[in-house]
Amino acid sequence: MARTRHPTRRDVLKTAAALPAILAIRPRGAAAAGVDLPPLPEIASADATLLRPGDAGYAKYDVAHNIRTRLDPALRALCRTPAGVAQMVDWVRENDLPFAVRCGGHSYEGFSQSASVVIDVRPMAAARVDRAARVLTIGAGASLGAAYQAVARQGLAFAAGSCPTVGISGHTLGGGYGLLARPLGLTADNLLGLTLVDAHGRMVEVDAAREPDLFWACRGGGGGSFGIATEFRFKLHPVTxxxxxxxxxxxxxxxxxxxxxxxxxxxxxxxxxxxxxxxxxxxxxxxxxxxxxxxxxxxxxxxxxxxxxxxxxxxxxxxxxxxxxxxxxxxxxxxxxxxxxxxxxxxxxxxxxxxxxxxxxxxxxxxxxxxxxxxxxxxxxxxxxxxxxxxxxxxxxxxxxxxxxxxxxxxxxxxxxxxxxxxxxxxxxxxxxxxxxxxxxxxxxxxxxxxxxxxYWGGNLPRLRAIKRAVDPANLFTHAQSVPPA
Ligand SMILES: Cc1cc2nc3c(=O)[nH]c(=O)nc-3n(C[C@H](O)[C@H](O)[C@H](O)COP(=O)(O)OP(=O)(O)OC[C@H]3O[C@@H](n4cnc5c(N)ncnc54)[C@H](O)[C@@H]3O)c2cc1C
Structure with a gap:
């Protein structure tokens, strides 16, 4: 008798269709060629690569997990350093350009998509594990899969979701539920600190001692509201x-x-x-x-x-x-x-x-x-x-x-x-x-x-909005459901 197989979370989220077939039927995003951009910023290649439609490599980076939300940007800035992110933030702010911030691209509603500019943190993905201190320091462009690989090699574990291609940034900033969540907490509950580029293009060290309000907001407030994370530091667990x-x-x-x-x-x-x-x-x-x-x-x-x-x-x-x-x-x-x-x-x-x-x-x-x-x-x-x-x-x-x-x-x-x-x-x-x-x-x-x-935020909404007003009163970091300033 044929066995009925119930779909796993992976099955549910993964389709049987092959990727090339899906790409062949995807709708194109908004016409990137129709977006006028001012002269591009002069950024050293060590800090960022700027890709426009037609550039070699552009197509490699333009996929959103949810094809329904996909937009092809007029400019994708692949940032390699916090300095590269800061230069991009200054440029979009000074030129009053709409933009999105992108890590793993798994936002269900496409909040990391833009037909204008995408500041993409994926090149910042290096991971360092301090085994003795049980701390993972990881670039904000890394995937959950990369984090799992890095920590498991050291005999340690990390609490996060089950899809390896989900980005560490969106996942952590919104909470991060996984199959170790009850004994170890959400991904955000294991966050020790992060580095963020703020609306003024400044690098800010965010943790419980230095920026307690922003640290609070970055653990569940969601991505794309308070700045651009460039690096995270997480508590690890001795689980093999x-x-x-x-x-x-x-x-x-x-x-x-x-x-x-x-x-x-x-x-x-x-x-x-x-x-x-x-x-x-x-x-x-x-x-x-x-x-x-x-x-x-x-x-x-x-x-x-x-x-x-x-x-x-x-x-x-x-x-x-x-x-x-x-x-x-x-x-x-x-x-x-x-x-x-x-x-x-x-x-x-x-x-x-x-x-x-x-x-x-x-x-x-x-x-x-x-x-x-x-x-x-x-x-x-x-x-x-x-x-x-x-x-x-x-x-x-x-x-x-x-x-x-x-x-x-x-x-x-x-x-x-x-x-x-x-x-x-x-x-x-x-x-x-x-x-x-x-x-x-x-x-x-x-x-x-x-x-x-x-x-999303229940009783935490007033504090979140007040923090947003303090760090980004002009609402530079915005998308359809970002935290509005108070
Ligand atoms: C297949 C699949 C499986 C999933 N499984 C789980 C799961 O097991 N558990 C769970 O809790 N969730 C799960 N999710 C949801 C996932 O946690 C969210 O979609 C998450 O926001 C994705 O993060 P991302 O970096 O991949 O997405 P992105 O689309 O790149 O970003 C999401 C949001 O964060 C912002 N953002 C991105 N990078 C930065 C940055 N560096 N600084 C500031 N803001 C940034 C974006 O602007 C956007 O608003 C899953 C989603 C998918 C599609």
């Missing part, structure tokens, strides 16, 4: 082995509802060492693939016993528990390769209480009304270190009492599917959203949110 786990079910509607309810009741009983994620997809009308996957710093025995409490509540699960090296687990969850660019749309929510039986039923019914596989739902467990910190300890506000986050996610490769996929995400979100807190995760941005400032 982790336990990965997975329990999978294929269930009809009522049983899927029961499992969703059981998973929510089970969460508060899960040891902090474990970070479980529940993936839900409709695989056929009235049938659901459900998968509880995750990672633990505890023992295999503890993981099996904990999962046993869930699988007793919902029988028929296939369960796998495996001890792996830290890097082995990273590769296991990511597939070890880059995610191809896709058309995508996501929305998110936070649960602060278990969803009622009726709510769960309405949500699953909405999900199974969509074509099989059209939308996937990922529920990421919170608690542990994330919830030990107060909501105002950093700009990331979704901590105390947050049970889990929900992400409603669709990706596709045929632009003709766009309208249907956007409608499908809306329909599933509309069914579950009334049972959620009203908060959303700034790293899963959504341009359709009406009260996005409140949704």
């Amino acid at each position: 082995r982790v336990v990965t786990f997975k329990a999978s079910w294929t269930l009809p509607l009522a049983a899927a509802r029961d499992l969703f309810r059981a998973w929510q009741a089970w969460l508060p009983t899960v040891p902090v060492a474990m970070t479980p994620v529940l993936n839900i997809a409709s695989v056929a009308p009235g049938r659901f693939a459900m998968r509880c996957v995750g990672q633990s710093l505890g023992s295999e025995r503890e993981v099996r016993a904990t999962l046993g409490r869930l699988t007793r509540a919902a029988s028929g699960a296939g369960v796998t528990v495996t001890t792996r090296s830290f890097l082995g687990a990273v590769n296991y969850f990511s597939g070890g390769s880059a995610y191809p660019v896709v058309f995508m749309k996501a929305k998110s929510d936070y649960a602060i209480a278990p969803v009622s039986e009726d709510g769960a039923m309405a949500f699953l019914t909405a999900l199974t009304r969509q074509p099989p596989g059209a939308v996937s739902v990922l529920c990421d467990a919170y608690g542990g270190i994330i919830g030990d910190l107060a909501d105002d300890a950093t700009a990331f506000a979704h901590r105390k009492g947050t049970l889990y986050s929900v992400q409603y996610y669709a990706s596709w490769t045929d632009p003709a599917e766009t309208a249907a996929r956007l409608a499908a995400v809306d329909a599933v979100h509309a069914a579950l959203h009334p049972h959620m807190s009203g908060g959303t995760y700034v790293n899963y941005p959504d341009l359709e949110l009406t009260d996005w400032q409140q949704a």
Whole structure:
């Protein structure tokens, strides 16, 4: 009998289509050639390379993860040094040019895209690990994959998300949730300090002692609002082995509802060492693939016993528990390769209480009304270190009492599917959203949110806006959902 395979986070975010085929159908961005630029700044090649459409190498750098948001810039400044970034900041400010700041290019809504100027930090990606001090110093253009490789070589671990091509900058500045988040915290919770080029083109050292307000804002305030990060310093952890786990079910509607309810009741009983994620997809009308996957710093025995409490509540699960090296687990969850660019749309929510039986039923019914596989739902467990910190300890506000986050996610490769996929995400979100807190995760941005400032930052919004006014009153660093000055 054919085994039904539930999509992993990687499957959900990665399509089967080959990259060249996707690139062949991508829409071109806004006409870069139509943007008039003043004379370009004189920047030494050691500090930055300036690429215009038609220049050799331009095409190599122009991909956004979400093709739906892609814009081809009139100028891409590939900055190699903070001095190069500072010169670019001075030039765009003095010439009053719109621009975007780009690291990994994974912004769901294209906040790192611009038809004008893109200040691209990717060439600043060097990583140094101080093994004795357990500190990673890494260029702001690095990917999560590069950070994982660098720290794992030294027998240390780093708390961050599961996609290796996500950029360290956007991820950290917005929070950064991964499969070690409950025992080790968000990526932002492990940030010791950063170097930032501010709106005046000055380099600022930001940490708890030197710039406490800016440091607070850079841990959850989101990218593209307070300056351009050029380097980060993170706390590392002496973790060489982790336990990965997975329990999978294929269930009809009522049983899927029961499992969703059981998973929510089970969460508060899960040891902090474990970070479980529940993936839900409709695989056929009235049938659901459900998968509880995750990672633990505890023992295999503890993981099996904990999962046993869930699988007793919902029988028929296939369960796998495996001890792996830290890097082995990273590769296991990511597939070890880059995610191809896709058309995508996501929305998110936070649960602060278990969803009622009726709510769960309405949500699953909405999900199974969509074509099989059209939308996937990922529920990421919170608690542990994330919830030990107060909501105002950093700009990331979704901590105390947050049970889990929900992400409603669709990706596709045929632009003709766009309208249907956007409608499908809306329909599933509309069914579950009334049972959620009203908060959303700034790293899963959504341009359709009406009260996005409140949704992203809640009670932290006034302080964030005051910090923005203090460091960037003219709102130089801006995008569709950047922090507005007070
Ligand atoms: C496939 C995929 C998987 C993901 N998995 C996870 C996950 O497991 N956990 C999780 O928490 N999130 C995850 N995310 C969300 C991810 O954390 C955000 O999309 C993040 O903002 C991406 O950062 P980036 O640098 O790649 O993106 P970019 O698009 O380059 O930047 C994002 C934002 O940060 C700004 N920015 C970029 N560089 C800088 C800089 N140097 N200084 C200041 N601002 C800057 C940009 O202007 C933009 O506003 C995932 C996203 C994708 C597409």
